[in-house]
Amino acid sequence: MTTNYGVGVELRGLTKRYGDVTALDGIDLTIAPGEFMTFLGPSGSGKTTTLNLIAGFVEPDAGHIVVGDRQLVGVPPHRRNIGVVFQNYALFPHLRVEDNVAFPLRERRMKKADVTRKVGEILEVVGLSHLARRSPRELSGGQQQRVALARALVFDPQLLLLDEPLGALDKRLREDLQLEIKRIHNEVGVTFVFVTHDQEEALVMSNRIAVFNNGALEQVATSSELYERPRTLFAAQFLGDSNVLRGPLQRRGDRLVLQSGTLSVEVPGHGGADPAVNEAALVVRPEKMRVRPHGHAVSPTDNSLVADVVDVIYLGGRRRLVLEGAGQKFLVDEMAPEEQYAHGDRVVLSWRIDAGILVDVHPGGSTPSADAPPSLERATL
Amino acid sequence: MSAASRRGILSRSVLRVWCVLVGLLLVLPTLVVVPISFSDRRSLMLPRGFSLQWYVNFFQDPQWYGAALLTLRVGVVVAVIATALGTMAAMALHSALGQWRGPARAFLMAPMIVPGVITAIGIFYVALKTGLTQSYWGFVLAHTVLAIPFVVVTVTASLAGFDGQLVKAAASLGAGPVSAFRKVMLPLIAPGVVTGALFAFLTSFDEAIVSIFLSGPFAQTLPVKIYASVTQTFDPTVAAASTLLLTVTTVVLILFGVLSVVRERR
Ligand SMILES: Nc1ncnc2c1ncn2[C@@H]1O[C@H](COP(=O)(O)OP(=O)(O)OP(=O)(O)O)[C@@H](O)[C@H]1O
Ligand SMILES: [Mg+2]
Numbered sequence: 001m002t003t004n005y006g007v008g009v010e011l012r013g014l015t016k017r018y019g020d021v022t023a024l025d026g027i028d029l030t031i032a033p034g035e036f037m038t039f040l041g042p043s044g045s046g047k048t049t050t051l052n053l054i055a056g057f058v059e060p061d062a063g064h065i066v067v068g069d070r071q072l073v074g075v076p077p078h079r080r081n082i083g084v085v086f087q088n089y090a091l092f093p094h095l096r097v098e099d100n101v102a103f104p105l106r107e108r109r110m111k112k113a114d115v116t117r118k119v120g121e122i123l124e125v126v127g128l129s130h131l132a133r134r135s136p137r138e139l140s141g142g143q144q145q146r147v148a149l150a151r152a153l154v155f156d157p158q159l160l161l162l163d164e165p166l167g168a169l170d171k172r173l174r175e176d177l178q179l180e181i182k183r184i185h186n187e188v189g190v191t192f193v194f195v196t197h198d199q200e201e202a203l204v205m206s207n208r209i210a211v212f213n214n215g216a217l218e219q220v221a222t223s224s225e226l227y228e229r230p231r232t233l234f235a236a237q238f239l240g241d242s243n244v245l246r247g248p249l250q251r252r253g254d255r256l257v258l259q260s261g262t263l264s265v266e267v268p269g270h271g272g273a274d275p276a277v278n279e280a281a282l283v284v285r286p287e288k289m290r291v292r293p294h295g296h297a298v299s300p301t302d303n304s305l306v307a308d309v310v311d312v313i314y315l316g317g318r319r320r321l322v323l324e325g326a327g328q329k330f331l332v333d334e335m336a337p338e339e340q341y342a343h344g345d346r347v348v349l350s351w352r353i354d355a356g357i358l359v360d361v362h363p364g365g366s367t368p369s370a371d372a373p374p375s376l377e378r379a380t381l
Numbered sequence: 382m383s384a385a386s387r388r389g390i391l392s393r394s395v396l397r398v399w400c401v402l403v404g405l406l407l408v409l410p411t412l413v414v415v416p417i418s419f420s421d422r423r424s425l426m427l428p429r430g431f432s433l434q435w436y437v438n439f440f441q442d443p444q445w446y447g448a449a450l451l452t453l454r455v456g457v458v459v460a461v462i463a464t465a466l467g468t469m470a471a472m473a474l475h476s477a478l479g480q481w482r483g484p485a486r487a488f489l490m491a492p493m494i495v496p497g498v499i500t501a502i503g504i505f506y507v508a509l510k511t512g513l514t515q516s517y518w519g520f521v522l523a524h525t526v527l528a529i530p531f532v533v534v535t536v537t538a539s540l541a542g543f544d545g546q547l548v549k550a551a552a553s554l555g556a557g558p559v560s561a562f563r564k565v566m567l568p569l570i571a572p573g574v575v576t577g578a579l580f581a582f583l584t585s586f587d588e589a590i591v592s593i594f595l596s597g598p599f600a601q602t603l604p605v606k607i608y609a610s611v612t613q614t615f616d617p618t619v620a621a622a623s624t625l626l627l628t629v630t631t632v633v634l635i636l637f638g639v640l641s642v643v644r645e646r647r
Contacts, residue, residue, distance in 0.1 A: 057549050077552040078561075090550035094568045103564075104554035155555065 006191030007068035014063035041212030083152030263326035304350035418620035435621035459585040467532025505594035524585035532577035539573025
């Protein structure tokens with residue numbers, strides 16, 4: 001297998017409308033060469049539309065698409081040299097596995113001997129050499145998707161687009177193929193853009209995750225960044241569980257306080273946070289919270305409240321407590337539980353002030369912050 | 382054996398007998414021409430002895446075999462043209478056209494629905510104006526109009542089961558529109574296309590109404606010649622001609638049957 005280095009992708013002001021529906025509303029995104037980028041977002045948020053625009057199946061109403069150093073808007077899909085893997089495999093049912101894989105090479109009028117060699121090599125990579133002569137319908141779903149992968153990679157594209165390629169497979173097989181796809185990504189060095197609406201899959205697979213919401217990008221960040229420093233409430237809630245307190249922000253002396261119902265909690269003094277915001281949200285991840293018996297002393301660097309245990313759930317290696325306090329519900333994950341609690345126990349719930357994450361409440365809204373991508377001049381058409 | 386299953390078998394055999402009866406009712410009147418064509422008598426009556434004289438007559442009389450040849454030549458070319466045009470029309474109806482899809486389909490189907498005589502009068506009028514009566518291309522054009530709906534119907538049915546993603550996949554793999562059609566779409570809708578071609582051929586092959594208008598002493602298709610012969614003479618050659626027509630039609634229908642069995646298997 002020749003390792004060819006993937007190319008970068010630049011999307012600038014990419015917009016697509018279908019009648020009254022704005023499927024994509026001026027997306028800006030930079031994907032690094034060789035990166036594994038995941039598009040994550042709820043149904044109808046514009047993930048497939050973005051892939052279709054990059055692949056050339058539909059043309060944008062506005063914006064630019066640059067792959068490598070090529071401007072792609074207006075270039076028909078068969079001249080783009082981009083591999084695409086579809087959710088339902090899209091294998092040609094009338095061709096055998098090897099002919100499916102040879103298809104893009106024959107379209108490029110490659111010499112017979114080279115076709116045979118390259119098909120052999122890529123089938124080796126996806127581990128299907130022994131099934132080369134089968135017809136697609138004689139393969140399992142997982143095997144079919146491997147063939148589709150091989151077919152999309154055999155012509156050495158510099159970019160591979162995968163639209164929910166594992167959506168039709170059962171959980172076990174999906175997990176196997178996730179690792180397989182990661183391995184292939186490492187092996188071939190091509191830039192991968194992978195669409196999913198499964199957050200766990202996104203965490204397993206990616207270098208970076210682009211969170212889509214309603215035709216716009218909510219946040220683009222590494223998995224850990226996205227989990228530990230989500231910028232919007234939407235991003236925080238889409239990836240992982242979270243405790244959310246909403247309400248107005250106030251400045252009290254040199255402290256920043258969020259008033260949520262009867263509860264007032266201190267929030268990390270984010271340098272430029274605007275205390276005049278009348279609705280903000282504080283996100284605290286369940287494993288950042290701490291539960292101790294009622295009456296336990298609390299450190300001044302913590303927020304705390306008194307709560308009642310509603311439920312105790314064992315989740316394999318950890319224990320999840322469901323609590324109620326100050327009229328709100330809280331989830332707490334404990335990796336190494338110290339005390340036993342039962343329904344009805346009164347406890348002290350606390351978290352370090354700096355474990356809280358202040359996020360933007362409004363979907364699609366942007367809070368300027370340090371990790372925002374450098375703003376590039378939006379090109380106009 | 383239980384009463385229920387006995388009743389089941391009984392009703393099934395009644396059904397079978399009924400089907401055979403209906404089948405015979407449909408086919409027998411047509412098959413009457415077969416024994417007559419082998420008759421040794423000189424009029425249109427059931428034979429006393431066996432003879433091939435009417436077949437000999439058919440292949441020696443230029444009026445008869447000329448008509449047969451013309452019909453075949455027209456039929457084959459109609460099948461080719463109607464299949465090409467009908468397939469393209471079906472693809473357009475399948476993929477695009479938006480709000481025009483319904484009207485466009487109705488327009489294409491019209492020749493199948495409008496009474497034959499009315500279509501014939503229209504075509505006759507146009508043919509007179511353009512000098513296409515009694516000409517090879519006159520028959521071809523007229524029959525093509527009549528045959529296109531059959532191709533549209535069969536190809537549309539094939540396209541309904543065709544996964545449009547395959548064309549996208551082909552494009553992403555480097556196949557231009559023509560290549561994608563030839564290597565991916567056509568092989569997969571081939572059953573509908575071939576069926577359409579067979580129907581188009583048959584439509585032209587046994588078409589009589591429009592052909593009567595377009596025919597004349599210098600150009601007659603076989604169905605027209607048969608009609609003329611029956612109405613004007615008692616020559617049993619017409620039975621031989623009819624039997625030949627019947628044979629060709631049956632062969633095409635059997636081809637069609639074989640094709641659909643093959644399709645089922647796949
Ligand atoms: N061909 C089309 N015609 C009209 N509207 C469309 C078309 N394709 C997409 N849309 C609309 O554009 C929006 C974005 O759709 P898109 O397919 O990109 O979502 P998605 O993020 O891929 O969702 P999913 O996770 O369900 O696949 C949706 O509101 C959808 O209804
Ligand atoms: Mg989608």
